[in-house]
Amino acid sequence: MPQIIMGPSQTGALDSSVKKQAYAFLEKLSDNDALPGLHIEPINGAIDDRVRTGRVNDFYRAVLFKVQGHGAAAHYVYLGVLAHDEAIAFAKKARLTVNPVNGIAELIIAGEDQLAEDAVPPLDVAPPVAATPEPPRELVTPAPLPALLPGFGIDEDVLVKQLGIDEALAHAALAATSEDTILALADKAVQWQGLALIDLASGTSVDDVKTTLSIDQRPAALVADDGEDERLLAALQHPAAQMQFAFIEDDDELRRAIEDTDFAAWRVFLHPEQRKYATATYNGPFRLSGGAGTGKTVVLLHRARHLARQNPNARILLTTFTKNLADAMKADLRRLDPTLPLARRLGEPGVFVSGIDAAVSAVLRSDEADLALDIEPVLGSRSWEIFTRTPDSVWRDAAAAVGSELPADLRSKAFLISEYAMVVLPARVTTRDAYLTARRPGRGVALDRKKRLAVWSVIEAYRSRASIEGSIAFAEAGAIAATSLERRASGGEPRVLDHVLVDEGQDLNPSHWQFLRALVELGPNDMFLAEDSQQRIYGQRVVLGRYGIRVVGRSQRLKLNYRTTAQTLQYAVGVLEGEDFIDLEDAPETSGHYRSARSGPPPRVAECSNLSEELKAAADTVGEWLKSGVVPETIGILVRDAQQAGQVSRGLEERGITVRVVEQGAQREGHPLVMTMYRAKGMEFSRALIFGVNEGLVPAEYLLKDLTEADRADALTRERSLLYVAATRARDELVITTSGRKSEFLPAVQLS
Numbered sequence: 001m002p003q004i005i006m007g008p009s010q011t012g013a014l015d016s017s018v019k020k021q022a023y024a025f026l027e028k029l030s031d032n033d034a035l036p037g038l039h040i041e042p043i044n045g046a047i048d049d050r051v052r053t054g055r056v057n058d059f060y061r062a063v064l065f066k067v068q069g070h071g072a073a074a075h076y077v078y079l080g081v082l083a084h085d086e087a088i089a090f091a092k093k094a095r096l097t098v099n100p101v102n103g104i105a106e107l108i109i110a111g112e113d114q115l116a117e118d119a120v121p122p123l124d125v126a127p128p129v130a131a132t133p134e135p136p137r138e139l140v141t142p143a144p145l146p147a148l149l150p151g152f153g154i155d156e157d158v159l160v161k162q163l164g165i166d167e168a169l170a171h172a173a174l175a176a177t178s179e180d181t182i183l184a185l186a187d188k189a190v191q192w193q194g195l196a197l198i199d200l201a202s203g204t205s206v207d208d209v210k211t212t213l214s215i216d217q218r219p220a221a222l223v224a225d226d227g228e229d230e231r232l233l234a235a236l237q238h239p240a241a242q243m244q245f246a247f248i249e250d251d252d253e254l255r256r257a258i259e260d261t262d263f264a265a266w267r268v269f270l271h272p273e274q275r276k277y278a279t280a281t282y283n284g285p286f287r288l289s290g291g292a293g294t295g296k297t298v299v300l301l302h303r304a305r306h307l308a309r310q311n312p313n314a315r316i317l318l319t320t321f322t323k324n325l326a327d328a329m330k331a332d333l334r335r336l337d338p339t340l341p342l343a344r345r346l347g348e349p350g351v352f353v354s355g356i357d358a359a360v361s362a363v364l365r366s367d368e369a370d371l372a373l374d375i376e377p378v379l380g381s382r383s384w385e386i387f388t389r390t391p392d393s394v395w396r397d398a399a400a401a402v403g404s405e406l407p408a409d410l411r412s413k414a415f416l417i418s419e420y421a422m423v424v425l426p427a428r429v430t431t432r433d434a435y436l437t438a439r440r441p442g443r444g445v446a447l448d449r450k451k452r453l454a455v456w457s458v459i460e461a462y463r464s465r466a467s468i469e470g471s472i473a474f475a476e477a478g479a480i481a482a483t484s485l486e487r488r489a490s491g492g493e494p495r496v497l498d499h500v501l502v503d504e505g506q507d508l509n510p511s512h513w514q515f516l517r518a519l520v521e522l523g524p525n526d527m528f529l530a531e532d533s534q535q536r537i538y539g540q541r542v543v544l545g546r547y548g549i550r551v552v553g554r555s556q557r558l559k560l561n562y563r564t565t566a567q568t569l570q571y572a573v574g575v576l577e578g579e580d581f582i583d584l585e586d587a588p589e590t591s592g593h594y595r596s597a598r599s600g601p602p603p604r605v606a607e608c609s610n611l612s613e614e615l616k617a618a619a620d621t622v623g624e625w626l627k628s629g630v631v632p633e634t635i636g637i638l639v640r641d642a643q644q645a646g647q648v649s650r651g652l653e654e655r656g657i658t659v660r661v662v663e664q665g666a667q668r669e670g671h672p673l674v675m676t677m678y679r680a681k682g683m684e685f686s687r688a689l690i691f692g693v694n695e696g697l698v699p700a701e702y703l704l705k706d707l708t709e710a711d712r713a714d715a716l717t718r719e720r721s722l723l724y725v726a727a728t729r730a731r732d733e734l735v736i737t738t739s740g741r742k743s744e745f746l747p748a749v750q751l752s
Ligand SMILES: Nc1ncnc2c1ncn2[C@@H]1O[C@H](COP(=O)(O)OP(=O)(O)OP(=O)(O)O)[C@@H](O)[C@H]1O
Pocket: 264, 265, 266, 269, 270, 271, 274, 290, 291, 292, 293, 294, 295, 296, 297, 298, 299, 532, 535, 561, 562, 563, 681, 682, 683, 684, 728
């Protein structure tokens, strides 16, 4: 049966009936390409004699390449559906070739290549410097800027002979003096060539570019003299070609690719690096880091599918910190592959997708009979009946009972919660003596014996109160569940799972990690962890090695941002400037080589003098977006807290903009969405407006009171990360509004 290969789509917006017909056409084609109704025809005067068009209906034709190869069945590379005349004109100038240097398949459109005049912006020049007094105009000669790539030691030989970049493109790229020009060239280039240029322009070495794009991986068919079509088929399967060409496996996949109105490229076209991380076998825990929008979640989803397909009996957990994100991942996993078996219970075959605390609860429920056995080593002797969650406010009451023995900063809820989660629970400290000698790595504040005694009194008061109430905290639940799993494993029971996949790992606490570690046996593909230390907005910094998760030598970083434009990315990274980030392996994290291939308007900051003016600025911006046809629910208005969400929503409503405040699980259609920056984590919007980025709110002043120096520094880092998370939600455009004094976190960069 003929094989369909989805190529880079040339189709504009089609109405759903045409999409259905396109699917019907391809379905028939993949069944039998000799059917007369398909009208598969070559085109006279085409530059590539493999090109064909086929009849979708009286008005529309599909554009395809027929690649026969040695096999009985042909391959059809599908480029999309166009109106009849357009389809013929387009088909005449399309060419499918194999790059002679590296064997990657490339789609070239004659006359529309990267060097068409409108593709290249005017030569980059330094802005004229206005001297005082201004000299006559004709005397101001713009100073030429140095070319970017030669500055990194790149020349024509590297680009053309070593990498295989088109010669004319290479010349233009070598003359480019700014990243904007490189972006504009990349936009019109064959995709892998554009990405290679962007990488090089950000200082990535030639060897790294080759590895990242698998350019040194020559397809086998290139070596054997197998004929042109076989070479092309091998070239289409090159990892770099698979960013644009996907072999469709079955009719369901075909239907989704054609019919889904929100067909998302991530489901079929992976970057070679993403594909590698999704499918490789690792001999133990693997850590994937990467800035916001680099596709960490996409890799996790593909990896979950890959593992489940490899072994349909595999028991897989895909988890993350919040329930909202877990729900979103579940929905995306269904969209990726509706046939994938989702486990209904933790430990059943298939993929179980859930928030981490729900997974913990599932284990505790399965342990009910022996709960007392597992509570004791974690919390000491206490009531083992658990009815409810301990509210954080109990810390305040417990500290009050200890009185002035402790300085205010050590009595703060923030200090006590983190001391408990980072020191007491993971080390299973249940007695005063154990606490007096407990190791407290990374806690930032030293405690002498007297202070330790006082802190322990608070902890005892807290535990005693919780015991009376029959409540436990989330972090305690994680530690108890981990204890239960370890006890069962040491009693000879098999581990609950085969694979654990984690998103947003930077937000998890030590008990979570102990719990996850205890779910799977040490071994190949046991744990796959995605994280971005720059997006840690909950909890404390954790070092995995302390909790039995040894990643050593198995970590990689994704650097290409798929979501955000280069302009927004640069601005968002500016928010983090001056801050140091440490990853889960206790090593410094940098934003180096983090880049985007997309271009857009620079972010805009509207500084207003008061709230009413700011609401008007926000209403005007959102109003303009709506007027220009932006789909309402792809607009996100992000605020610092829930109270502000209500205020902004009412304020916008009064100014004629109806919005919806997002609460957990609510269906929101037809209106722009208002939500907290926390809630926006992991989400994305075509247009994002961050409201109220003011002194006192960002960072939130009330969170910084009475903290130890170390806790304050960490709280500030999290607040900065929160703004970074918010800024990186914007796909196409970012607007920030402020009133009164603007936040010190806003970078002082030139925005126009
Ligand atoms: N190979 C790809 N092709 C097309 N789009 C992609 C690809 N990989 C990722 N994307 C898109 O980029 C965006 C960001 O992806 P994803 O959410 O996986 O990134 P992330 O690293 O998890 O981001 P964050 O850390 O901000 O949550 C999504 O819209 C996703 O669909």
